[in-house]
Amino acid sequence: MTRPVLTATLKDQAAMFRERRFATFFTGHVVSKLGDAPVPVAFALAAYQVSHSAAALTWVLLSLWGARFFLVATGGRLADRHDRVKVMIGADLLRLLAQGALAVVAVSPLPLQSWHLCLSAALYGAGTALYNPAQIGLTPEIVAEDRLQRANGLLSLVADVGFLLGPVLAGVLMSTVGFSWVLWLDVASFAANLACLVRLTRLHTPLRRTAPASAADTSEDAAETDAADADPDHRFRAGFAVMARYPWFSFGMALWFVVSLGIGLTAVAGPVIAVESLGGAGAWSVLATCLAIGSLLGSLAVMSTTKQHPWKAAAVVVTLGAVLQFTALTLRDELPTAVLGATFALCALTTAACGIVWDTAYQSEIPERYLSRLGSVDNFVNAAGIPAGMLLGGLFADHYDTVFLGVSVLLVLLCVPAVRLAGQGRKATA
Numbered sequence: 001m002t003r004p005v006l007t008a009t010l011k012d013q014a015a016m017f018r019e020r021r022f023a024t025f026f027t028g029h030v031v032s033k034l035g036d037a038p039v040p041v042a043f044a045l046a047a048y049q050v051s052h053s054a055a056a057l058t059w060v061l062l063s064l065w066g067a068r069f070f071l072v073a074t075g076g077r078l079a080d081r082h083d084r085v086k087v088m089i090g091a092d093l094l095r096l097l098a099q100g101a102l103a104v105v106a107v108s109p110l111p112l113q114s115w116h117l118c119l120s121a122a123l124y125g126a127g128t129a130l131y132n133p134a135q136i137g138l139t140p141e142i143v144a145e146d147r148l149q150r151a152n153g154l155l156s157l158v159a160d161v162g163f164l165l166g167p168v169l170a171g172v173l174m175s176t177v178g179f180s181w182v183l184w185l186d187v188a189s190f191a192a193n194l195a196c197l198v199r200l201t202r203l204h205t206p207l208r209r210t211a212p213a214s215a216a217d218t219s220e221d222a223a224e225t226d227a228a229d230a231d232p233d234h235r236f237r238a239g240f241a242v243m244a245r246y247p248w249f250s251f252g253m254a255l256w257f258v259v260s261l262g263i264g265l266t267a268v269a270g271p272v273i274a275v276e277s278l279g280g281a282g283a284w285s286v287l288a289t290c291l292a293i294g295s296l297l298g299s300l301a302v303m304s305t306t307k308q309h310p311w312k313a314a315a316v317v318v319t320l321g322a323v324l325q326f327t328a329l330t331l332r333d334e335l336p337t338a339v340l341g342a343t344f345a346l347c348a349l350t351t352a353a354c355g356i357v358w359d360t361a362y363q364s365e366i367p368e369r370y371l372s373r374l375g376s377v378d379n380f381v382n383a384a385g386i387p388a389g390m391l392l393g394g395l396f397a398d399h400y401d402t403v404f405l406g407v408s409v410l411l412v413l414l415c416v417p418a419v420r421l422a423g424q425g426r427k428a429t430a
Contacts, residue, residue, distance in 0.1 A: 016151065021142040021203050028196025030158050032092075035189020037162035039099075041170035042182040047117055049179075056114040063118040065387055067125030069380070072133065076376020079134035080369060088138070089197045091131035096190040098123035103183035112179075129379070136375030140363040142200075146308070149360040153303035156356050160296040242370045243377065248311070248421040249362055253377065255315060255414040256358065257385045259351060262322050262407050264389020269329070269400050272393075277332050278340070286337060287344050294345030298352030311361040312422035314354035319415040321350030326404040361422075 017023045047056040079087050102120040106112055143151040173182050243250045274284035302309070325347035328340050366374055396403050 016143070016147055016154075019142075021200060022151065024196050024200050024203060025138070025142060026154065028193035028200075029155065031196075032189045032193040033158045033162045034165070035186040035192075037166035038170035038173055038182050039166075039186055041167050042174055042179055043117060043121065045170070045174050046112070046179045047114065050112055050117065051114050056117070059114060060117050060121045064121040064125040067122040068129045069384065071126050071129035072376045072380045075130040075379070076133040076373040078130065079137050079372030079375070083201075084134040084138040084141070084372065085197055085201050087134040088131050089194060089201075091127045091134070092190050092194050092197065093127075094130070095124050095127035096187055096194070098127065099183045099186045099190070103180050103187060106178075106180035106183060132379050133372040133376040136359070136363070136378070137368070137372035140368075140371070145364055148363060149308045149356060150303055152356045152359045152363075153299050156352060157296070157299040157303060160292070160299050160352065164292045164296060242374060246366065248418070249366065249374065251414060251418040251421055252311065252315065252358060252362075253381055255319070255411070255418045256355075256378070257381045258407060258410045258414060259318060259322055260382045260385025261389035261392065262326070262411075263351075264386035264391075265393045265403065265407065266325070266329075266389075267386075268390050268393025269397075269403075272397060273329060273332055273400065278337050283337050286341050290341040290345040291348040294348030295352040297345070298349035298354075299356065301349070302353045302356045308360065309357045310422065311357055312419050314357040314361075315415055315418040315422060317350050318354035319411045321347040321354075322411055323408045326408045330401050330404050 017026070043060055047060050050056055075087075075091075098120045102116055105116050139151060139155070140148055170182065173185075243253070270287055271284045274280065274282075274287060278284075325343045328335055328343040332340060362374065362378075363371065392403060393400075
């Protein structure tokens with residue numbers, strides 16, 4: 001039975017790449033992600049080399065996340081009101097400018113300073129805040145609904161591969177050709193993606209702009225569309241107002257906020273626990289590798305099936321994965337590192353797989369005219385949740401067990417309404 005299913009899966013994936021719109025978009029996406037892969041580690045090393053302290057890295061990260069945090073709303077609004085491919089082109093031009101200008105400074109006689117890195121990071125974060133909501137809205141326009149989950153799986157897989165390769169590439173490039181070449185390679189990858197996006201503008205016509213709805217829903221949505229078109233105020237808070245019509249999305253978003261908070265918490269608490277309880281930094285390297293491998297396997301697992309999984313089941317699975325990891329961290333003194341690593345891998349696997357299911361669910365259910373705005377809410381939640389978790393990990397370093405318990409209880413409490421409401425979203429016309 002396995003071979004026919006695998007054959008059907010491969011044939012379906014091949015059919016996706018025969019569709020010129022998706023193939024063009026995906027080619028640029030792959031090149032861009034590979035160019036981005038070594039950048040985070042290279043920036044961290046460059047920041048330390050410039051200032052010889054961790055403070056510079058902190059300011060670089062604050063510049064990156066701050067720009068993403070404050071502009072993600074703008075990204076969703078622009079992508080809902082304008083051509084999404086053109087918004088992505090503008091965003092990539094901004095990121096190309098950020099990396100290109102820094103590369104020029106890096107090879108010039110001028111000394112590279114911390115504020116150069118911060119400015120580049122801020123522009124890069126701004127471009128990302130504009131790009132991601134547009135991509136979320138574009139994907140269901142160029143992929144048939146029955147292949148949407150697999151397309152999201154492929155996009156997630158590329159991110160996972162980049163996450164695995166990034167530290168290795170950064171180490172090799174920084175020790176051989178230097179920081180400027182990391183930047184030039186990223187600039188080249190953005191240029192390649194821009195070429196693909198420009199080509200996509202000539203190929204792109206929305207594949208699926210509407211979804212089935214009842215006659216009553218259709219008339220209601222038509223009236224709302226007229227009102228929306230008449231009102232030039234499409235601010236970010238309008239996205240939260242739309243969420244009231246989709247309670248399943250609201251509770252799902254709350255659940256993902258706590259999951260993101262847990263990711264940030266683990267990023268800070270993990271290294272501390274590894275050093276204090278598990279024998280040193282080498283243990284954290286093992287756990288971080290398990291996270292990367294688990295995430296990769298999660299994307300592969302979703303890609304390998306033709307079935308579109310329901311968000312109802314995914315909400316339970318992602319909750320169980322996170323609670324299991326926090327339970328293992330609480331029992332760290334009684335468990336070997338290998339068992340902790342297995343729970344880390346399982347948590348990353350469930351988070352990656354269920355994240356793909358979540359993206360597919362709301363891309364299928366949310367009306368097209370709101371999709372990028374609610375996609376920007378999704379990005380906003382992650383942009384806020386991860387640093388909030390990091391802050392939590394820093395403030396309560398002496399009370400990790402209590403924090404792990406509190407986060408686990410929150411996950412369970414939010415999972416119940418998320419599961420009960422899942423599947424009750426109605427598809428509305430755009």
